[in-house]
Amino acid sequence: MVTKVKAVGPLEKGGKLEVHEIERREPGEDDVAIEITHCGICHSDLHTAHGDWGATKDMYPMVTGHEIVGIVKQVGKSVTKFKAGDRVGVGCMVDSCRDCASCRSGDEQYCDSGFTATYGSKRRYKSDFVGKYTNGGYSTDIVVDQDFVLNVPDNMELAEAAPLLCAGITTYSPLVHFNLRANQRLAVAGLGGLGHMAVKFGLAMGAHVTVLSRGTAKKEDALKMGAHDYIDVKDAAAVKAAANSFDLLVDTIAAQHDVMSYLGMVKPSGTMVLLGVPPAPYQVAAGSLVMSRKSLAGCLIGGVRETQEMLDFCVRHDIHCDIEMTTVDKLSEAWERTKKGDVRFRFVLDMDSLRTA
Known part of the structure; x- marks a missing residue:
């Protein structure tokens, strides 16, 4: 079974950003279903959507966004790390082979087979959606395996936490x-x-x-x-x-x-x-x-374990990301300003604006 949720992104290469619906899988036994509250805007979102790093027709419609935070709605029966109501985040990866030396050492970002990116990446591992491209955080909801979900500390603002998951x-x-x-x-x-x-x-x-x-x-x-x-x-x-x-x-x-x-x-x-x-x-x-x-x-990003370590380090040292909040109706403007470097210092998209769009 699948669930349709709202998302925003280009329907084709070079296309304008449009609100549309995408499919999310029903949570499996190891999955965490998350209601997204905020998503940071990374320059990689623009590069990927514009096809700067290579893109094929079947990658569109594309939904970018890999600085995702939100609230757990539902967990699978085998999930032990999270429960409904938890504050969580998802960064640049949603899966990897988990068997190679890099994955076993906690460096999933250097997976020998290549990690599955949060968006624009073909699913290769366990999922009803194997072979389909991943869709990212410019959407109202997402379903992710518990091993690639992070705890957002209670004393950290969700909006400020979002860019930490990449930047x-x-x-x-x-x-x-x-x-x-x-x-x-x-x-x-x-x-x-x-x-x-x-x-x-x-x-x-x-x-x-x-x-x-x-x-x-x-x-x-x-x-x-x-x-x-x-x-x-x-x-x-x-x-x-x-x-x-x-x-x-x-x-x-x-x-x-x-x-x-x-x-x-x-x-x-x-x-x-x-x-x-x-x-x-x-x-x-x-x-x-x-x-x-x-x-x-x-150097790329860090692994899941190191990303959690980084979030905890930010809490201990009172480190915050400087952000500008934006909404779906101003997303195209935010992308243009990001392209020009005209942001202090990271845009964060308020997902409530998508729910009412």
């Missing part, structure tokens, strides 16, 4: 994995949805934090957040003065940019971590790595 974990994971320590120098390239969370996590971990951004428009925001320094990367003298300065640099920029200029600011034996995925390959000079033992790395 939060995407920046928390590399800081933990690459062992950021107190008093080390951290640089954050880009001060958007991801960047501002990296600043907050870095400060909570005791690092000296510098924001790298084009121009000075975001300098006041960066310093208000607690960043110790700010560098306008258009200022060649400032960039030169920062050469070999940072133990760790996290690059959150999704647009095409000169990676080498940022890598030059990393200390010998330091690490630069790429989080954004621009459309074209980077040009990197091997000598810049070889001659100073620098590392150029990449």
Whole structure:
């Protein structure tokens, strides 16, 4: 059996955002049925819907959204982790093979067979919907296996929790994995949805934090957040003065940019971590790595266990995502502003506006 629920998204590649109905499966014995209250808007939503990373006709109508929070409506008979009324979240994944070394170690995001993304991904594992594309959180309801559902702490606002499930974990994971320590120098390239969370996590971990951004428009925001320094990367003298300065640099920029200029600011034996995925390959000079033992790395999201750890870390350190609330009737405008980087610092969609649309 299936249930039809309201959703919003493009009906075809390049199409406008429209309210329509999609099918959700009836909860199986391991499933959690969730009434979605809020969903964050990630730049990946735009890329996927627009087909920037490749899209086939059968992926549409498409429903994006992988920063999902809500209230449990119903659980399957074998569910032990949740009950009706719980505050929960769903991030970028809804399944994986669960058998490979990555899955067994809690790194489902690096599943050997590929994880099942919350939207735009063909279901390959247990489900009546195997072979069909997943639909994300721009909808009133969703059904997810309990192993990919997270507890949202009671003292965390649901709307503020939503972006943590992508923007939060995407920046928390590399800081933990690459062992950021107190008093080390951290640089954050880009001060958007991801960047501002990296600043907050870095400060909570005791690092000296510098924001790298084009121009000075975001300098006041960066310093208000607690960043110790700010560098306008258009200022060649400032960039030169920062050469070999940072133990760790996290690059959150999704647009095409000169990676080498940022890598030059990393200390010998330091690490630069790429989080954004621009459309074209980077040009990197091997000598810049070889001659100073620098590392150029990449990092995706975290696994389910690490994402829960991140949520709990936010509560302990009183870390919040800075959000702008929006509604379905203003979703197209929010997407356009997200594309331009004109948001402080993450849009969150109020799903009640979809229920009444």
